[in-house]
Amino acid sequence: MRIPTYIWFIAFFISYFLGLQRSNAQESVVDQDVRVNQQLWIDYNHPSQWNETQSIRTQFGFRTIVPNVFNRFQVISTITFKNSKKSERKWARIASYQLGGGAIYTQNTDAKDNFELRLIQGFKFNIPTIKLITLNNYIRLEERFQNSFNGDGWQSGFRLRYRIGTNISWKAHALSFTEGLYFPLQAEIFFNLKKTDRFNDVIRISPGIGYKFKNNWRYELYVIFNQAKNTTETNTTSSDFILRLRIYNGGKKKEGKKPQEGFQLDEGN
Secondary structure: OOOOHHHHHHHHHHHHHHHHHHHOOOOOOOHHHOOEEEEEEEEEEEEEEOOOOEEEEEEEEEEEEEOOOEEEEEEEEEEEEEOOOOOOOOOOEEEEEEEEEEEEEEEEOOOOOEEEEEEEEEEEEEEEOOOOOEEEEEEEEEEEEEEOOOOOOEEEEEEEEEEEEEEEEOOOOOOHHHOOEEEEEEEEEEEEEEOOOOOEEEEEEEEEEEEEOOOOOEEEEEEEEEEEEOOOOOOOEEEEEEEEEEEEOOOOOOOOOOOOOOOOOOOOO
16 A cells, blocks of 8 residues: 555654654753754644534643653543534524643653642634634633652643634645645633743644545644743743644544534634
């Protein structure tokens, strides 16, 4: 069976990044010294449909950084309540509500590890623009409870996130493998209402490329620029260049759906 070109594309970038990580393995620095870094994020997203209006998605994620500063493991589940009420309004109608929570463990190289419990509340709404593009919006509030194992106990923080994005589908089927090809474009802003001791992001820009198979599975590859501040008490800003691979188990395929249809902006963990 011939391997599609996009699979080679994804494999190349992951191999390149892992090669950089191995070459920098001995250049471990404390996180206070990191101003510009490269990161690799990988996550698997598993859905479960309860009924027509309620579903849950669980994300299993791994993140690492070059120079060798930390490895991060996270499990986050989000319950979605679809708004089934009919409305004649076509502008900015709330599409769904989300409630969720998760655990995030950060394994630091030259500092104490960090454990975070996170609670999530959010909602999605769409802004129709031109016929082929709909702007998907997601707003959520996060309560973050962190323990750095340094004797200070638990610290709490709160932040508001606003995310806007769209999926541009590939319409010209000149080649067979382009049938499920699409381009997700996203931007996100983080507003800290009460700061925690690390990793409070300010702005994130995420252009990507995705492919949806006929069995409803999706793969998305992003090249992300992340401008962050207040990462530690001594480091006020940092710039992150992130390669992110997202894998979605689409569950059972709904009849009548085309390969590029049937999905919107996700919860953005």
